[in-house]
Amino acid sequence: MKILLSLFLLFVVSCSQKQAIEIAISGKTMGTTYNIKVVQGVDEQLDVAALQAEIDDALIQVNALMSTYDPDSELSQLNRTEAGQAFPISEKTEFVLQEAIRLHKVSEGTLDITVGPLVNLWGFGPDKRPEVIPTQSQLDEIRDYVGIDKFRMKDGVVTKLHSKLYIDLSTIAKGYGVDVVADIIEQNQINNYLVEIGGEMRVAGNKANGADWRIAIEKPIIGERAVQKIISIGDNAIATSGDYRNYYEQDGIRYSHLIEPNTGKPIAHNLVSVTVVHPSSMTADGLATALNVMGAERAKALAVKNNLAVFMIVKVGDEFVEYASPAFTQDITQH
Numbered sequence: 614m615k616i617l618l619s620l621f622l623l624f625v626v627s628c629s630q631k632q633a634i635e636i637a638i639s640g641k642t643m644g645t646t647y648n649i650k651v652v653q654g655v656d657e658q659l660d661v662a663a664l665q666a667e668i669d670d671a672l673i674q675v676n677a678l679m680s681t682y683d684p685d686s687e688l689s690q691l692n693r694t695e696a697g698q699a700f701p702i703s704e705k706t707e708f709v710l711q712e713a714i715r716l717h718k719v720s721e722g723t724l725d726i727t728v729g730p731l732v733n734l735w736g737f738g739p740d741k742r743p744e745v746i747p748t749q750s751q752l753d754e755i756r757d758y759v760g761i762d763k764f765r766m767k768d769g770v771v772t773k774l775h776s777k778l779y780i781d782l783s784t785i786a787k788g789y790g791v792d793v794v795a796d797i798i799e800q801n802q803i804n805n806y807l808v809e810i811g812g813e814m815r816v817a818g819n820k821a822n823g824a825d826w827r828i829a830i831e832k833p834i835i836g837e838r839a840v841q842k843i844i845s846i847g848d849n850a851i852a853t854s855g856d857y858r859n860y861y862e863q864d865g866i867r868y869s870h871l872i873e874p875n876t877g878k879p880i881a882h883n884l885v886s887v888t889v890v891h892p893s894s895m896t897a898d899g900l901a902t903a904l905n906v907m908g909a910e911r912a913k914a915l916a917v918k919n920n921l922a923v924f925m926i927v928k929v930g931d932e933f934v935e936y937a938s939p940a941f942t943q944d945i946t947q948h
């Protein structure tokens with residue numbers, strides 16, 4: 614009888630789920646696009662226009678605070694302050710800066726939001742690509758004002774210790790944007806959704822047909838889009854960092870857009886793609902980049918030590934070799 618009842622309930626649930634629909638909402642933000650799916654349940658009537666307006670307002674606000682492309686943003690104003698000048702920041706920017714500082718510690722100094730000038734020097738920033746590889750003295754000069762210890766943050770006030778210090782939150786800002794949108798959706802009592810901004814993604818609940826949200830991890834190859842693996846991640850965010858579309862080669866050496874803060878030089882190793890699953894999209898975003906910079910061996914060790922769900926693709930000779938951390942193997946459904 615119990616079995617019959619639960620079968621009956623399953624039947625009722627699956628019938629009603631069938632009438633639920635997925636509503637797609639998309640738009641532009643942070644120099645890229647956002648794509649959202651929300652599930653409207655049976656007997657529900659979502660006010661999609663109002664929801665999108667709320668989301669757009671929030672994203673515009675994030676940009677107005679943290680964009681380095683907007684010269685009037687709070688962060689751009691902070692970047693223009695002189696050494697020793699106290700600059701009060703909003704709670705939101707403080708929250709993101711705090712996470713950046715925490716991830717710097719977690720990643721043993723690898724995730725560094727002040728490396729922008731080095732990125733530009735090597736030619737991956739908004740500046741033009743250099744004709745020649747920077748000299749050691751050029752590197753040393755810039756490293757005087759690169760480092761998370763070159764500013765202070767206390768009680769919502771940031772003080773730069775070197776006037777040329779330049780903070781760039783773009784490694785975690787897209788992820789933060791995803792979290793902001795997901796929070797708005799949840800505040801609207803919507804429990805089944807997918808949010809994606811420029812490749813950073815967070816999902817909760819199920820699709821309208823009751824199935825898991827299935828997410829494809831791309832194959833790290835240039836010139837074509839192919840799937841390496843399909844997974845379900847529960848109520849979590851997922852971020853992938855891979856330099857396979859974002860590097861240049863000179864004299865046979867492959868220079869990535871990611872900088873190893875210890876040396877001031879672009880990473881050059883065989884780790885081609887790092888995927889992190891974490892409840893927070895901001896954290897997943899930052900960790901994926903940090904682990905990528907660390908390289909396969911250090912990244913594996915950190916994933917094990919911190920029980921992080923991490924999937925990596927390493928290039929060994931001509932082969933791509935997969936690595937899944939214990940937490941990834943345990944918690945993630947692989948299809």
Ligand code: ADP
Pocket residue numbers: 723724725726727728729732737781783784853854855856870871872873874901902905906
């Ligand atoms: P990916 O998703 O491939 O990691 P992102 O665009 O998220 O790429 O982040 C790469 C950007 O982060 C670079 O363009 C650069 O500005 C910045 N960056 C490079 N090295 C570091 C680093 N060690 N820590 C933090 N940010 C970095």
Ligand code: MG
Pocket residue numbers: 784852853854898899901902
């Ligand atoms: Mg990233």
